[in-house]
Amino acid sequence: MKNYRYLDLITAAFVAVLIVSNIASTKVVQAGPFTFDGGTLLFPLAYIFGDLLTEVYGYKKSRRVIWTGFFLLLLSTLTLGLVSALPAPPDEFSQGSAASFNALLGLVPRIALASLLAYWVGEFANSYVLARLKVATQGRWLALRTIGSTLVGQGLDTAIFLLVAFYGVWENALLWTVFVSNYVFKVGLEVLLTPITYAVVGFLKRAENEDYYDRDTRFNPFSLG
Template identity: 35%
Template sequence: MPNFKQKLLLYFATISVSTLLISNLAAIKLWNFFGIAVDGGVVVFPLTYIIGDLIVEFYGKKIAKNIIVAGFLINILAIIVFYIVIALPAYDGWNMQNAYASVFGFTPRIILGSLLAYVCSNLLNNVIFMKLKNHDGIFAKSFIARALGSSAFAHILDAFIFETIAFLGVLPFHEFLAQAIFAYVLGISFEVIFSPAEAIIAKSLKGRMIE
């Protein structure tokens, strides 16, 4: 029977992989934030960093890396399946083909930007997180300090890669720049808002890990 730590890893891995797929689907929509075009993926994507921090904290960088790669591969599989299904001839009388293709036929630039940003930023996040954990001072003592410190840098890389690949040249430059800055600020803001809950979860799990 798997122990608590093994069961928890299964949940973490499932949530991490699922969050990426959900954010890619949500990113198809651009919503209006006071004149700024923002992709819908920013609503859920910061959760990947929160889960990633918990994984690297309790399971180490190697396992965290494997989960990132698994998330990447599963999303590639999902994209392939969606494109195959779109290409299949629609049944007579089913009038949702265009709508289905619009939603699940990922724009190549968006999906490429999303996957590259996910892999690169999360790997960077894990590296910085572990360096901070092994560093003297507040970062070694505080999980939240490590989580927010690593995310501050990783989100920069994420916003740069995703926004550049997905929207540079598609949106006017001032809108592109505003969206990239807003995506970064919103992502960090979500983590700051949820950091107290994340700290409680980390502390609770640490207690269970050593039981």
């Protein structure tokens, strides 16, 4: 098996972005005309890392990283839920701290399920589309691949999360407003960072001596071989 110099660092950064953005999503923020959860500020980087992984190392390597992120996100979610469920000491400070913790980080099963499901579908869709486009374009037009895959992946991610987490809780008009704000911001960030993506992809291909094409890849997301 070929050894890569930077694959482990990209994996670590990908998982860190995923977990931090999931915690940050407990706060809703407003920036100009956009209303979105705090995790939206960082989460688009997970898709940029996904683009790097698939473009340089191929779908199979990306698949392993996506599953790694999924299980570590599940671990962090269950840990926060367990801590929230455990009783705090009866003193006033501990009770106040526990109430604040539970309000911000306590496990809400519907939102936790929405986050995991949206991440899984969105990331695999992003990786699949990029891998297919790379073969179809014979490695040309990187921006088409990164932005095109993000349009699909982020669209599915955002729609699934909002529908599973908040359908029937929020009014449909609010769901649509938040979807548009999130989607435009996420895709816009991908477009804005395209020159950096080009530079990093070029560096990694030279440093790793790798530019993988998924011509004979089995795209089953459950195959880890």
